Amino acid sequence: MTFAAAIQDLQPSPASPVSPVDLKETARQLDAAYQGLPIEALLEDAVHKLFPGKIALLSSFGTEAAVVLHYLAQVDKSVPVLFLETGKHFMETLMYRDILIDRFGFTDAREIKPDAADLAAQDPNGDLWSKDPNACCRIRKVLPLDRAMQPFDAWFTGRKRFQASTRQAIPLFEASAEGKIKVNPLAYWTPDMIQDAFKRFKLPQHPLFGEGYASIGCQPCTRRVEAGEDARAGRWAGKDKTECGIHLDFQI
Template sequence: MNKALLTRARELTARYGNLEGADLLRPLAGTEFKDKLALVSSFGTESAVLLHMVAQADPGLPVLFVNTRKLFGETLRYRRMLVERLGLTGVRELSPAAEAETAHDPDGILWRRDATACCDFRKVRVLDAGLAPFSAWITGRKRYQATTRIELPLFEAGSDGRIKINPLANYTRADVEAYLDRHDLPRHPLEEDGYLSIGCMPCTDRVAPGEDIRAGRWRGQDKTECGIHLPLPSSTNLVGAS
């Protein structure tokens, strides 16, 4: 563990731990990490909450969106709708480079043979390259989402050498729903059809009543994370940006 980064995370917690929402994000974007902070968003079912907070704090803040080229069309349309609705001007789309796709997944079904390798190629390495200019990033993770997240802090010393900020760490599903309703934010169009946690189309399933919210992700596999919050293996440049 990077001791200096851990100390920094603790200092930020002491300074800003009593703030939330836009009140938390404004000093982070404007002072602490000026021009070095980005939000990473999947534009999934709960993403509108954090995107709304960013729009209130700094609508020009860089928002990194990884288009794996395996996403639902509904997600891409939802992204366009939210960007326009919230007035976000800093959205950057990141995708695997075409030549990398040819080399690593020429038939487009790597997800079927090895879902972890597909996530690593299409998402993890692409995002790592996209984060290169930044020293801190904001995530939408919450403690209630998975057993791997139950001790999630507000400020985290990331294994990638960056500070990770989790403004919604202590939000419950009810908190998310209340925020969406309070600010009249549009829902992801697939949520009504039972998709409660949405990733790439081949590896996302509906969630049955009573199931864990992420039960539809990589169903039937011993896999609960795409890998972007895990240590990165040695990598090559697989990113294209727009």
């Protein structure tokens, strides 16, 4: 049986939900099959063979986002590109998003916003980030993404192992708690590989990259990174938090 057929067999129905064990096994098989292959081959197969019409790219349009966007645009510009518009982003990030979408020619760019009722009930003053950042991320990122991902079976991320100690074991393919497959095509890339791609393809950098921001999320919860720190050390600095919540289900 092909991986595509195996994945199709695992699709949920009202009477037969996906088995987490089966989904994890499928992810493990895919991860093993694609080790060592070029990113172009991985993206091509994921889009056209494994998850045809059922995969999207979630992009933060952060400091390294242009790399996976560039490679995906070479494969299929119609793949939906999802952006979680939390209402708390740097203006520079919103500008950068528009620049990259225009440059690469993606035809289905979707702005995913939090539910207005959730904001009114849980964050009426817009300061939940300072009181309970996990709850803020949940209503502004986790729940909106869950809704946006309902039509899809899989999604691309831009995560890499070098970004933080908590990401050092990221595979190419993994199963999520929501019954989706997450594809991490840049998992094994190094900082030098990322910067080489920026130079080779003449990709524009995020406007804040040169100001010391190595990883960029929402403005209130992001600071510059100091020398010797992890790339994500500037995210939720001083708080017991390293992820927004959309990747907390990661298991190798």
